[in-house]
Structures are given as C-alpha cells and as structure tokens.
Amino acid sequence: MPDKDPVIERLSLEVLALRNIVQMLIAYGNVPTSGKLNKYLEKIADDVEHRDDREANKSIADVIRSYIR
Numbered sequence: 001m002p003d004k005d006p007v008i009e010r011l012s013l014e015v016l017a018l019r020n021i022v023q024m025l026i027a028y029g030n031v032p033t034s035g036k037l038n039k040y041l042e043k044i045a046d047d048v049e050h051r052d053d054r055e056a057n058k059s060i061a062d063v064i065r066s067y068i069r
Contacts, residue, residue: 005056005059008056008059008060011060012063015063015064015067016067038068041065042068045062045068046061
C-alpha cells in the first residue's frame with residue numbers, strides 16, 4: 001500500500017481541525033446550520049476538484065466532502 005501524499009495528509013488534518021472549530025461555533029450559535037455550511041463546503045470541494053488535472057485535488061475534495069453532514 002503506497003504512503004499517503006504528505007500534502008493530502010496535512011490538508012486532511014487541517015480540515016479536521018476546521019471541522020472541530022465549526023462545530024464549536026455552531027454550539028455557540030455563530031454559524032448558520034440550515035444547510036448553508038454544507039453547501040459552502042460542497043462548493044469548495046467542487047472548486048478544488050476541478051482546479052486542474054492533479055490527482056491530489058480529487059483526494060482533497062473527497063476529504064472535504066467527508067465532513068459534510
């Protein structure tokens with residue numbers, strides 16, 4: 001099994017950290033929860049995935065999508 005791309009691994013950790021921050025903001029009532037956040041994350045994932053032809057972009061988009069509830 002090949003090792004993970006270090007960029008993808010780092011970005012995965014950053015997305016996880018951001019997810020925790022967003023969850024805390026939601027708990028304190030500072031982030032709208034009516035699906036707007038999920039739509040925003042999906043837009044980011046789409047933008048990353050289609051930025052250029054690098055395979056890493058698809059992996060990064062998949063990581064972002066894994067945090068959409």
